[in-house]
Amino acid sequence: MTDPPGPLTPEAEQELMRRMISGDEDAVRELYGRFGRPVFGLGLRMLGSSGAAEELTQDVFLAAWRKGGRYDAARGRLSTWLMTIAHNLAVDRLRRESGRTPTAVDGLDELVEAGGIDDEEAVLAREDLRRALGDISAAERRLLHLAYLRGWTAREIAEADRIPVGTVKTRLRSALIKLRRIHGKAEG
Amino acid sequence: MTVDCAAVREELAEYSVGALAAPRRRVVSEHLRGCAGCRKEAGELAEGAAVLALASPAEPPGGLEQRVVDAVAGRAARSRRRTARAALLIAAVVGVAAVGIVGAMAGRVRQAEDAAATAREHAELAAERFESVLEGVGGAGPVLSAPLAAPGSEAGGRAILYDGDEGRDFALVVIGGLPSSGEPYEAFLVSPAGRRLEVGRLRPSGAGEHSRYRFFAELSGARDLVVVDAEGRTVQRATFPGA
Numbered sequence: 001m002t003d004p005p006g007p008l009t010p011e012a013e014q015e016l017m018r019r020m021i022s023g024d025e026d027a028v029r030e031l032y033g034r035f036g037r038p039v040f041g042l043g044l045r046m047l048g049s050s051g052a053a054e055e056l057t058q059d060v061f062l063a064a065w066r067k068g069g070r071y072d073a074a075r076g077r078l079s080t081w082l083m084t085i086a087h088n089l090a091v092d093r094l095r096r097e098s099g100r101t102p103t104a105v106d107g108l109d110e111l112v113e114a115g116g117i118d119d120e121e122a123v124l125a126r127e128d129l130r131r132a133l134g135d136i137s138a139a140e141r142r143l144l145h146l147a148y149l150r151g152w153t154a155r156e157i158a159e160a161d162r163i164p165v166g167t168v169k170t171r172l173r174s175a176l177i178k179l180r181r182i183h184g185k186a187e188g
Numbered sequence: 189m190t191v192d193c194a195a196v197r198e199e200l201a202e203y204s205v206g207a208l209a210a211p212r213r214r215v216v217s218e219h220l221r222g223c224a225g226c227r228k229e230a231g232e233l234a235e236g237a238a239v240l241a242l243a244s245p246a247e248p249p250g251g252l253e254q255r256v257v258d259a260v261a262g263r264a265a266r267s268r269r270r271t272a273r274a275a276l277l278i279a280a281v282v283g284v285a286a287v288g289i290v291g292a293m294a295g296r297v298r299q300a301e302d303a304a305a306t307a308r309e310h311a312e313l314a315a316e317r318f319e320s321v322l323e324g325v326g327g328a329g330p331v332l333s334a335p336l337a338a339p340g341s342e343a344g345g346r347a348i349l350y351d352g353d354e355g356r357d358f359a360l361v362v363i364g365g366l367p368s369s370g371e372p373y374e375a376f377l378v379s380p381a382g383r384r385l386e387v388g389r390l391r392p393s394g395a396g397e398h399s400r401y402r403f404f405a406e407l408s409g410a411r412d413l414v415v416v417d418a419e420g421r422t423v424q425r426a427t428f429p430g431a
Contacts, residue, residue, distance in 0.1 A: 020260070021264070022264065023260065023261050023263075023264025023265060023267075023268070025257050025261050028256065028257045028260045028261065029253065029257055032253050032256050032257070033253075036248055036252070036253060036256070037245035037246060037247060037248065038241055038242045038243075038244065038245045039241075040245075040246050040247075040248040040252070041241075041244040041245040041246035042241045042244060044246050045244055050249070053246075053248070054248065054249065054252055054255075057248060057252060057256065058252070058255060058256055058259055061256045061259070061260055062259055062260060062263060065260045065263060065264065066263075075227070075231060076231045076234070076235070077235070077238075079238055079242060080231070080234050080235050080238040083237075083238040083241035083242060084234050084237070084238065086241060087205075087206055087237065087241055088206055091206040144205070144240065147202070147205045147206075147207040148205045148206070148207075148237060148240055149240075151206060151207065152207060153202065153207050153208065153209050154202045154207055154208075155209075157207075169198060169199070169201055169202060172201040172202060172205065172207075173200070173201035173233070175236075176201055176204060176205070176233045176236035176237060177232075177233070177236060178236070179236035179237070179239045179240065180232055180233070180235045180236035180239070
């Protein structure tokens with residue numbers, strides 16, 4: 001796989017999705033070139049095996065094709081839309097197949113240490129994430145880990161950590177807002 | 189911001205990280221369809237969540253790209269063939285249904301209420317045939333169907349939405365029993381935010397039947413279908429289940 005090219009304008013993202021849903025193979029390759037690695041990486045971390053991550057990746061791009069007519073660049077970035085699809089599919093699979101059994105995924109602290117790809121964009125993204133995670137508390141990091149990577153609900157986290165559900169919600173929101181601040185930098 | 193907004197916003201962080209249990213997730217999704225303010229906030233939180241996903245790339249196996257391309261291109265080609273077949277079948281059934289209705293009515297004199305009741309039955313039958321054809325053709329999405337009704341009126345009919353692949357969604361309206369005044373009725377799909385999409389003009393026969401269908405790029409947000417008269421008054425409404 002070649003390195004992902006630079007970011008697209010909203011108009012170009014909309015056009016890419018228009019070509020993709022018509023079955024244009026070049027458009028599918030471009031979308032995969034941009035997001036294949038983060039989608040596969042998310043699958044690996046959440047589902048714990050290369051086989052499951054491959055299946056997830058294929059499912060995500062098929063879902064993107066099926067739902068592509070609903071993508072609206074004016075409402076948000078393509079990366080957010082596609083990674084939301086990927087995450088939702090991974091959470092569904094986690095809940096369906098393993099219930100609450102923890103999978104062999106790394107925590108958020110380990111996530112930023114993840115290697116395997118040394119292209120500049122990935123390194124920058126990890127640096128951004130490291131800085132963002134440095135801004136949030138250990139409690140917020142644990143919440144993101146349980147909610148985002150393990151698919152736990154706020155109530156389940158509250159019961160496990162013996163804290164009020166309201167506190168879970170507040171911390172989660174605060175952590176996401178801090179992470180969002182770096183989103184622009186992560187994508188340029 | 190409404191009371192609903194306050195409750196929904198309290199849950200948006202959980203929603204954005206996929207940690208909201210299914211029943212509430214559906215409630216929040218439904219609210220977001222019709223509320224630009226909450227949708228904006230949900231989008232911002234989703235951007236934060238996406239950072240976590242984007243920052244953990246890993247190199248996939250070499251053959252995965254080709255498998256993804258083959259899967260998407262294959263599904264797109266099958267969808268094109270299926271949509272073309274569906275369009276032909278729908279056109280054929282529309283023709284047959286119209287002939288059947290006209291034939292059944294020809295030469296018969298009925299009281300107005302009998303005609304309306306018969307027309308409603310015919311509309312139901314025609315709609316069932318459409319649904320059965322659409323389900324037989326098979327599609328990526330569901331067929332949503334809802335009866336057309338108006339308080340205190342004998343008029344009937346049915347509205348059908350078909351969630352197709354590749355942005356080829358489809359809306360069908362069959363009316364029965366509406367008075368034929370010479371002026372056409374118009375059918376519109378209505379989004380939760382109140383935006384209207386025209387389905388088409390309806391000119392009922394003497395007994396009040398007529399059907400109209402139209403392809404759309406995307407209908408996933410449609411909640412109601414309304415039929416309005418020449419003065420713009422809503423004379424019939426269908427609300428889609430689970431829409």
